[in-house]
Amino acid sequence: MPILAKWYDFRDLGNAIGALQDQILDWGAPDWVPYVVSGIIGVVGILLWLLVSQIIFIWIERRVIGLMHNRIGPNRVGPMGLLQGVADAIKLLLKEAITPRATDTILFWAAPIAIFIPAMVVFAVIPFGEGMVLSDLDVGVLFFVAIGSINTIAVFAAGWSSNNKFALIGAMRQIAMLISYELVQVFAILGVVIMVGSMRMVDFVEWQSGNDVWMFAIQPLALVAFIIAGLVEVNRSPADISEAESELIAGFHTEYSGIKFGFFYAAEYFATFALCGVIVTLFMGGWTLWGLEEWVPGFLIFLTKLYAVFFIFIWARGTLPRLRIDQLMAFSWKFLLELMFVNILVVGLETLIWREGGYDAATVLPIFAAINWVLAIGLAIFWARMLGHGTASSAGKRATLTQELGAIYYEGAGTPGA
Amino acid sequence: MEDTGTVVAFWALAIITIGSAFMVAAVRNLIHAVVFLVLSFLGVAGLYITLSADFVGVVQILIYSGAIAILVIFAIVLTPQAGRDNAETSMRLPAVVLSGLVATMLGYASIDTNWSISDRPGFEETASAIGVALLDKYILPFEIAAALMLVAMLGAIIIVRDEGTEGAAED
Amino acid sequence: MTLKSEPYVINVGPQHPSTHGVFRLRLTMDGEKIIDAEMIIGYLHRSMEKLAEERTYTQNIPFTDRTDYLAAMTGNLAYVMAVEKMMEIDVPERADWLRTIMAELQRFASHCMAVGTFANDCGTWQTPVMHMIRDREKILDLFEMACGARLTTNYMRIGGVSRDIPPEFLPALAVLLKDLPKRVKEYEDLLLNNEIIIARSRGIAKLTPEEAIAYSLSGPMLRGSGVAWDLRKADPYAAYDKVEFDIAVGTNGDAYDRFAVRMAEMLQSLRILEQCADMITEGPIHARMSTSTVQPVGDPVAPLVIRPPEGEAYARIESPRGELGFYIVSDGGIAPYRFHIRAPSFINLTPLKKMTVGATIADAVVVLGSVDIVVGEVDR
Known part of the structure; x- marks a missing residue:
């Protein structure tokens, strides 16, 4: 967007920061001052956005789930209940932060803080708009995965230090799940990275806007795997197995109360926002929207997409039951991982053909998209059949109706008991 | 620096x-x-x-x-x-002596080495440089490492599987 | 190489989201696998059976609301049937129809909660149970119309029912009967064919028909194991011999089958209700009792109090949870000499240890959900 690019060009807040940097240098400040100032502005800006978004999304999530439940949802605090998030936060602040006896006090206090750090640091690499990325690492997407893996330690510390068996089970489940799904996540990203040929977050967006196509149209399988792996990583229903309310009460944060619980709650939201941000960047064109970014601020387009993806997560939470831990792990190792291998192989071949042949993107991408969609749907159905799903014996079955009193209709020959 | x-x-x-x-x-x-x-x-x-x-x-x-x-x-x-807290151990003194020796050796080596500074500029994109090096110049070690990992993984699976079937038989 | 592992004990309940009240399950676990399960009950014990010995027969009816508080109507019905049996009262036909209508509405409402909380135990985030509570509310509205109360109805009386239904009741029922089959269809699509619910509940907590009978299970627990046994057919009471319906049975005896049986019974309840709405007759709603049994003998000015003759009676009905029986012994006084409830929730819990040992903690919750206990009835 080279037309204006002055500080008052709010289509990209990076312009304003850039102008500020120049201004500070003009005043004769040393080199590092504009760097630090712009960094601080960026961090504070992202944090403020996160807080506001979180408070609004607590309301949206509760209202949407309320509507799905045939309820009204919170509508008392502020106009239409919009201040519900604020009220929740105040409530959590005022509640007593209980530290049970026989906990590992240091870790018990450190865990909520520790889980907060990775959840916020990830935003450093997420491009909100064209100049609006705090730190444009050339390994940005890998950074996202790496930071996500630190979460595990904080969750484990929380579960272990609580001295509660439910919390410990939850923590161990979380670790097992993350090991299984980190692999899927990395492979899902790898497919995209191969095609784009970079790990820099901005490059993904530029590749997609340059080729006028969203990545999820070309690699649907990768998107689905990434969303599922992401659900597991941020621990939201239907993959909220490590806090599984109906089984483990609240899993690893069973013993946490007051603002310490609030930290876990907020960290979950932040991590989900980050995940949505990465999905939008990698698969949905980031801040671009086929030319609309020339007229509308890119960060607004980005945020709109981000919230739309977040809505999918709310939707899934209101709809789906929870899997058992072994089923979730089996789904990763037996299903998603294999599909990801195939995806990488196919995408790798396609990229090779494309680069070696020197074809035009406009001719070759629709063909790739068609191949990949057919492959994704066909492979998913085929593999599910191979694993015994979607067959007659695995389908839902109504109860048999009979008039014959005292007859026995038992067919199950399996071992009795559990 | x-x-x-x-x-x-x-x-x-x-x-x-x-x-x-x-x-x-x-x-x-x-x-x-x-x-x-x-x-x-x-x-x-x-x-x-x-x-x-x-x-x-x-x-x-x-x-x-x-x-x-x-x-x-x-x-x-x-x-x-x-x-639980770990109890006192008689290996404490030997451990301190050994680690002291290692630290001394490393310190001496690093002081003694003539650290030359490369005048070649750093890589702009380390990731792609590493990728190219791994799949071009060092392809053989890379593949050997991959094969080693595969063997280790298979070994682990076989060990676990054996144990699993034994356990089932005991049941 | 085997790693040594140490079993540990966790307490599921009495304060736990999935124990459906204050039920406690003491699980000895090896990792996530249950190696021993101990049920600890009594947190909601209110000594109903003893209290009932100090109350008159009519005063005991509200107690039966509060044993199985999700199915007050059937609790009322079983109790008054026991007293009627002892006093040899013939209930008028309209009262029988009303009782059948109420019992079937109650079955639907209770199964709504059972299926909804079962889905919750499978990990849905409250959505199915909320939708089912919506339908249950409409049934409770009908109860309110008939007797003024929604949950603890206290509707049945010894010899009939407490009052006749208002004229707007049957039209409201007709509207409901048009609406509910669609809803049940929706639940079948969403839950019965849900891949995750199938994965979570199929093959879990299997009981063979022999085991189910040996544990003296009843209701959907027994029918889920494939035994076609329903007291509404085996020992018809109220107006059940005049209506047509099918017994729903499972074929696998697992948690999924119990859930499927409940879903099918919801549809059968609607079928019975439709017939009842067509066939209900006009007439008295309360039997006339001879003064010798309602008035203290030899004291014509004392208030009318039911005094069954000396003897004992056991009456049983098919409550939403199984065979609900009341065993009452009378010594000829104004209060029962002995009052015992055969609570289906309690007896259906007995195979819980067998069903949970060897499963994981996630399964244990599903198993408990498939048993569908009401702790008020377990502890009484």
Whole structure:
């Protein structure tokens, strides 16, 4: 967007920061001052956005789930209940932060803080708009995965230090799940990275806007795997197995109360926002929207997409039951991982053909998209059949109706008991 | 190492790394030790990043802070006395002497070495440089390492499977 | 190489989201696998059976609301049937129809909660149970119309029902009967064919018909194991011999089958209700009792109090949870000499240890959900 690019060009807040940097240098400040100032502005800006978004999304999530439940949802605090998030936060602040006896006090206090750090640091690499990325690492997407893996330690510390068996089970489940799904996540990203040929977050967006196509149209399988792996990583229903309310009460944060619980709650939201941000960047064109970014601020387009993806997560939470831990792990190792291998192989071949042949993107991408969609749907159905799903014996079955009193209709020959 | 930011970052990270590495040995609670170990790994990752080795830094976080730490946690959880304080041990003095000797040797070696500074500019994109090196010049070691990992994984699976069938037979 | 592992004990309940009240399950676990389960009940014990010995027969009816508080109507019905049996009262036909309508509405409402909380135990985030509570509310509205109360109805009386239904009741029922089959269809699509619910509940907690009979299970627990046994057919009471319906049975005896049986019974309840709405007759709603049994003998000015003759009676009905029986012994006084409830929830819990040992903690919750206990009835 080279037309204006002055500080008052709010289509990209990076312009304003850039102008500020120049201004500070003009005043004769040393080199590092504009760097630090712009960094601080960026961090504070992202944090403020996160807080506001979180408070609004607590309301949206509760209202949407309320509507799905045939309820009204919170509508008392502020106009239409919009201040519900604020009220929740105040409530959590005022509640007593209980530290049970026989906990590992240091870790018990450190865990909520520790889980907060990775959840916020990830935003450093997420491009909100064209100049609006705090730190444009050339390994940005890998950074996202790496930071996500630190979460595990904080969750484990929380579960272990609580001295509660439910919390410990939850923590161990979380670790097992993350090991299984980190692999899927990395492979899902790898497919995209191969095609784009970079790990820099901005490059993904530029590749997609340059080729006028969203990545999820070309690699649907990768998107689905990434969303599922992401659900597991941020621990939201239907993959909220490590806090599984109906089984483990609240899993690893069973013993946490007051603002310490609030930290876990907020960290979950932040991590989900980050995940949505990465999905939008990698698969949905980031801040671009086929030319609309020339007229509308890119960060607004980005945020709109981000919230739309977040809505999918709310939707899934209101709809789906929870899997058992072994089923979730089996789904990763037996299903998603294999599909990801195939995806990488196919995408790798396609990229090779494309680069070696020197074809035009406009001719070759629709063909790739068609191949990949057919492959994704066909492979998913085929593999599910191979694993015994979607067959007659695995389908839902109504109860048999009979008039014959005292007859026995038992067919199950399996071992009795559990 | 000219500009102030890098110097400050270096010393801060160095203190974090060495301090938490010391704490790993010093604390009596194994879980605390793991947490300090993770902190130490993160410090090392930070040092890599100050050296413009983004890729290595991020991989350090991913592999060491993420995966290796979890491996250590699993090892500790399988340790019978994980949660309790570790008692005094007679190996304390030998351990101190040995680590003192190692530290002295490393210190002497690093002072004695004539550190030459490369005048070649750093890589702009370390990730692609590493990728090209791995799949071009060092393809054979890379493939051998991959094969080794595969063998190790298969071995692990076979060990676990045997145990599983035995367990089922006992049941 | 085997790793030595140490079992540990966790307490599921009495304060736990999935124990459906204050039920406690003491699980000895090896990792996530249950190696021993101990049920600890009594947190909601209100000594109903003893209290009932101090109350008159009519005063005991509200107690029966509060044993199985999700199915007050059937609790009322079983109790008054026991007293009627002892006093040899013939209930008028309209009262029988009303009782059948109420019992079937109650079955639907109770199964709504059972299926909804079962889905909750499978990990849905409250959505199915909320939708089912919506339908249950409409039934409770009908109860309110008939007797003024929604949950603890206290509707049945010894010899009939407490009052006749208002004229707007049957039209409201007709509207409901048009609406509910669609809803049940929706639940079948969403839950019965839900891949995750199938994965979570199929093959879990299997009981063979022999085991189910040996544990003296009843209701959907028994029918889920494939035994076609329903007291509404085996020992018809109220107006059940005049209506047509099918017994729903499972073929696998697992948690999924119990859930499927409940779903099918919801549809059968609607079928019965439709017939009842067509066939209900006009007439008295209360039997006339001879003064010798309602008035203290030899004291014509004392208030009318039911005094069954000396003897004992056991009456049983098919409550939503199984065979609900009341065993009453009378010594000829104004209060029962002995009052015992055969609570289906309690007896259906007995195979819980067998069903949970060897499963994981996630399964244990599903198993408990498939048993569908009401702790008020377990502890009484």
